[in-house]
Amino acid sequence: MYAMRRGLRVRGLTLIELLLFVVVVGIALSAMLKVFVTATAASADPMIRRQQLAIAESLLREVMLMPFTWCDPNDPNVETATGTGDCSSVEVSGPEAGQTRYNAANPFNNVNDYAGFSMSGIRDITNTAVAGLGGYGASVAVAAAALDSIGAGGEALKITVTVTAPGGDVISLQGWRTRFAPTAAD
Template sequence: MRLPSTRRRAQRSRQRGLSLIELVMFIVVVGVALAAVLRVFAQATAASADPQLQRQALAIAESLLEEVQLMPFTFCDPDDANLASASSTAGCASLTEAIGREGSEGRFSTPQFDNVNDYHGYQMSGIVDISNTAVPGLSGYSAQVTVQAASLGSLGAASGEVLRITVQVTGPAGTSATLDGYRTRHAPNAAL
């Protein structure tokens, strides 16, 4: 039995597939969509290093802030004979502790920093660890420390019982991180 010619034509047209024009249009549409998706991926990849730079600057600032906060905070210089018994700067034999380094003290030199406030004004360009060894990959960063009297709760800045430590780190591509921390004097002459 033969099908009528219109039915045969309808069956053939259903079985034919895509025309050349339809195929070209499909390729163009997919190409444009793929280009847009690849552009988004390229921008995300190019900016992916930025958070790493910021995290590195923050890690440097945290490390340096912790180093400073762990130093003693005393009325007298740790080389003073009355260090352990002084309950104010008047109790020091001769070496009172003040904001800033005393003489030739340094982070790595002899004599070394021996009190929190010795770090005031400390700067480094290219990050080095506590043993003065350059940390690989951090030569593009710099850090600066500021230590100043501060108020905290019921303690006023004039009391001399609180120090505010600010660490500023700058790095590649304008990266920066600033952290503040406080160091308080506990008991009459704490943190020996």
């Protein structure tokens, strides 16, 4: 009988081989799942970054399209003024009394009016909240800046738009606006 058993080849796995197989497969699967979880968690980041960029570009474009004049745009001398001495009401940094981005009767009407502007939750020009962007914030800084040889006499402004995402990530865009003397209302 012993000879018969010895001559037969037993097929199958031992308990130790089976346990080693389960451990190796378990380790491989956990590593693969970790990669999938990381990839899935990071897949939302590009969308958030694109939304931040779209908000910043839109707000920067809005500011850059405003006139940059010596006088307040409502001043009768706005088109001909070559300096603040030609104005009856000089344009200052920041909004004038009662002016807001959303006030149809007294809206921002100059690049300088946006200095210090900020919003928590993105709103359009009519003060309507933009769906899905409530967790974002945006701010605008406007400062006199030299732009190569331009800027010695307040002829150039650096506009910085900063957008904060719900997770705290920040993106900033900058643009420069120059004054076209005697008129900058174009």
